[in-house]
Amino acid sequence: MTEIAISAARSQLGDLVRRAAHGRERIALTDHGHVAAVMVSPQVLEDYEDSLAILQYELRKAQGDNSGRKKAGRTERCCSFPERRPRGAKERPGRSRCSRR
Template sequence: MSETLPITEARAKFGSLVRRASNARERITITDHGQPAAVLINPQELADLEDALALAQYRARQSAGTATAVSQADVRARLGLERG
């Protein structure tokens, strides 16, 4: 499920929006002057997306013959996807 809200409305509902993103794994898009400006998502969903990106980029390099065997942590660090 997804919802889009202008920044002024999101500001007034921020706490409940964060809880919805966290607990219901909802994506909440916040707009500024009608244009998407930010998206609230569950932290685990972000980690899953980063892992999928890292794997896809590694497989692309592997297909091109430029990939070498490295740990997942090293791949994430090289791609700038370190978890804080």
């Protein structure tokens, strides 16, 4: 993995993005010597996500849950924003709180 300081990356951003996107190279951007972010191609990211999903499935299978669903009691929100209403406002029936639905 190639490491480059954020300050140096500013002047080479186009080249770095092309290297990550087409060369399947991982490029770490450092801030004061610590890795702050990593650039990878969309294909590499997709490969990582696929591998993670397979490993999670195999773990659930090994633990005796091969349904592919999350265990009861765990809920997943539609979006990552906290669900808040203005003070005193009531939830309208039939209306979703999430704007994505």
